[in-house]
Amino acid sequence: MASEITYEELATLIKTRAGVAVTVDALADPGCMFLDLGVDSLGVLGVLSDVENRYGVSIDSSDLLGRPVAEFLQTVNSSVKAGA
Amino acid sequence: MNGRCAVITGVGVVAPNGIGADDYWKALREGRSALTPIDREGCENLPLKVAGLVRGFDAEQYVEPRYLVQTDRFTHFAMAAAELAMADADLADHPDDPYGVAVVTAAGSGGGEFGQRELQHLWAEGPHHVGPYQSIAWFYAASTGQISIRGGFKGPCGVVASDEAGGLDALAHAARAVARGTDAVLAGAAEAPVAPYSMVCQLGYPGLSTAEDPERAYRPFGSDAAGFVPAEGGAMFVVEDERTARLRGARPRAEIAGHTATFTGAARWHESREGLAHAIRGALAEARCAPDEVDVVFADALGVLEADRAEALALADVLGEHVERVPVTAPKAGLGRAHCGAPALDVAAAVLALEHGLVPPTPHTADCPHGLDLVTGYPRAGELRTALVLSRGLMGSNSALLLRRPNP
Numbered sequence: 001m002a003s004e005i006t007y008e009e010l011a012t013l014i015k016t017r018a019g020v021a022v023t024v025d026a027l028a029d030p031g032c033m034f035l036d037l038g039v040d041s042l043g044v045l046g047v048l049s050d051v052e053n054r055y056g057v058s059i060d061s062s063d064l065l066g067r068p069v070a071e072f073l074q075t076v077n078s079s080v081k082a083g084a
Numbered sequence: 085m086n087g088r089c090a091v092i093t094g095v096g097v098v099a100p101n102g103i104g105a106d107d108y109w110k111a112l113r114e115g116r117s118a119l120t121p122i123d124r125e126g127c128e129n130l131p132l133k134v135a136g137l138v139r140g141f142d143a144e145q146y147v148e149p150r151y152l153v154q155t156d157r158f159t160h161f162a163m164a165a166a167e168l169a170m171a172d173a174d175l176a177d178h179p180d181d182p183y184g185v186a187v188v189t190a191a192g193s194g195g196g197e198f199g200q201r202e203l204q205h206l207w208a209e210g211p212h213h214v215g216p217y218q219s220i221a222w223f224y225a226a227s228t229g230q231i232s233i234r235g236g237f238k239g240p241c242g243v244v245a246s247d248e249a250g251g252l253d254a255l256a257h258a259a260r261a262v263a264r265g266t267d268a269v270l271a272g273a274a275e276a277p278v279a280p281y282s283m284v285c286q287l288g289y290p291g292l293s294t295a296e297d298p299e300r301a302y303r304p305f306g307s308d309a310a311g312f313v314p315a316e317g318g319a320m321f322v323v324e325d326e327r328t329a330r331l332r333g334a335r336p337r338a339e340i341a342g343h344t345a346t347f348t349g350a351a352r353w354h355e356s357r358e359g360l361a362h363a364i365r366g367a368l369a370e371a372r373c374a375p376d377e378v379d380v381v382f383a384d385a386l387g388v389l390e391a392d393r394a395e396a397l398a399l400a401d402v403l404g405e406h407v408e409r410v411p412v413t414a415p416k417a418g419l420g421r422a423h424c425g426a427p428a429l430d431v432a433a434a435v436l437a438l439e440h441g442l443v444p445p446t447p448h449t450a451d452c453p454h455g456l457d458l459v460t461g462y463p464r465a466g467e468l469r470t471a472l473v474l475s476r477g478l479m480g481s482n483s484a485l486l487l488r489r490p491n492p
Contacts, residue, residue, distance in 0.1 A: 016153075017153070043150075043216075046216050
């Protein structure tokens with residue numbers, strides 16, 4: 001299993017869990033926020049729980065909500081790596 | 085009051101016999117029945133066999149993907165009906181004054197299908213596999229919330245939880261909001277109670293018909309009434325102040341002229357006579373409508389002998405001799421009862437009846453031993469200025485709403 005989640009995979013997760021179609025370019029923009037994409041906090045939680053279930057890790061969501069997408073992915077990936 | 089008058093300017097329907105007001109009216113006029121054997125997965129072994137099912141409904145046609153993943157079928161219906169009503173009234177979303185538009189819905193069954201799916205995840209895979217949208221999708225307030233979020237409507241929104249009659253109470257609530265100064269309210273109700281979990285929740289209702297023949301399962305007011313069958317669907321309306329509506333070029337379809345709600349206790353049908361009569365009197369008084377000015381009655385029509393008798397007596401108590409002359413109809417005999425959506429669908433039928441000067445018939449029922457002039461078989465033409473819509477809930481709510489054709 002890949003030990004890092006790519007922007008492509010994140011875009012797919014957002015589409016399936018939050019119902020929002022986003023481009024990789026938009027996601028990779030350093031200032032990109034989930035709310036700007038139309039993904040609310042419950043949508044972010046859905047993405048997060050999907051990652052947790054898939055990689056068998058536990059990620060503290062309280063630090064992640066409201067953060068830019070790039071920071072979110074960085075934190076999630078370091079948890080995934082640490083847990084793998 | 086202050087000169088403000090609440091009128092319906094848009095009608096949106098998602099019903100077992102048609103999606104959109106035009107298809108719905110066509111089916112009603114023809115007395116076409118949409119009752120059908122329940123053929124859904126997981127429902128095969130339940131004692132409830134017949135219902136009114138909405139077929140050919142493509143949720144994606146009306147609801148954006150981001151809302152689809154968050155919501156149950158009952159909210160899909162409500163959002164679709166709201167879209168249709170807004171298109172009918174030519175009312176745009178994201179209005180200049182977001183506080184001038186509100187949303188009021190009623191719901192009784194909630195998001196049973198969504199909830200069941202998530203509970204199955206819970207038991208099969210564990211709590212981590214329950215999606216976060218479970219927290220909102222099952223909730224009876226979901227439709228009001230999602231319609232207001234999608235449209236950017238920040239006026240005085242609300243949810244009426246008053247049993248099946250809530251479908252009428254939501255419209256009365258909307259009319260009061262309009263009287264207090266809100267420009268427009270999206271109001272109504274839609275339900276989706278024909279899924280395994282939701283069906284099991286209904287099995288305890290003593291009036292539920294377990295007949296297997298769709299022709300015989302629901303015959304309200306008939307001497308062979310065997311109870312009622314459930315249905316899915318509902319209707320949403322745009323309710324506006326008449327003057328504001330006319331100024332923006334919208335066409336008032338019907339005035340919400342009077343309403344009263346009462347409560348007489350669960351399944352106490354005998355007592356519902358007095359409660360319903362009180363509700364009718366209140367609605368007529370508020371509308372300044374004399375009993376003999378009621379031109380058509382859309383009955384609650386439960387299909388339970390004692391309840392049907394109580395409704396007929398309540399009408400006689402208030403209307404006097406006029407009860408022998410006024411046409412009474414129950415188009416829901418061909419649809420089933422969509423709980424809170426049922427009276428909303430009746431309001432849609434009443435608005436269309438007033439416009440067309442035509443009372444749609446009661447399908448299936450062949451005779452009426454209760455002394456009412458029940459319209460059966462064919463639609464009946466007539467000069468209709470007012471329509472009285474009645475609803476009772478299985479938990480004891482009674483409600484009456486009087487609609488009046490607006491001046492041209």
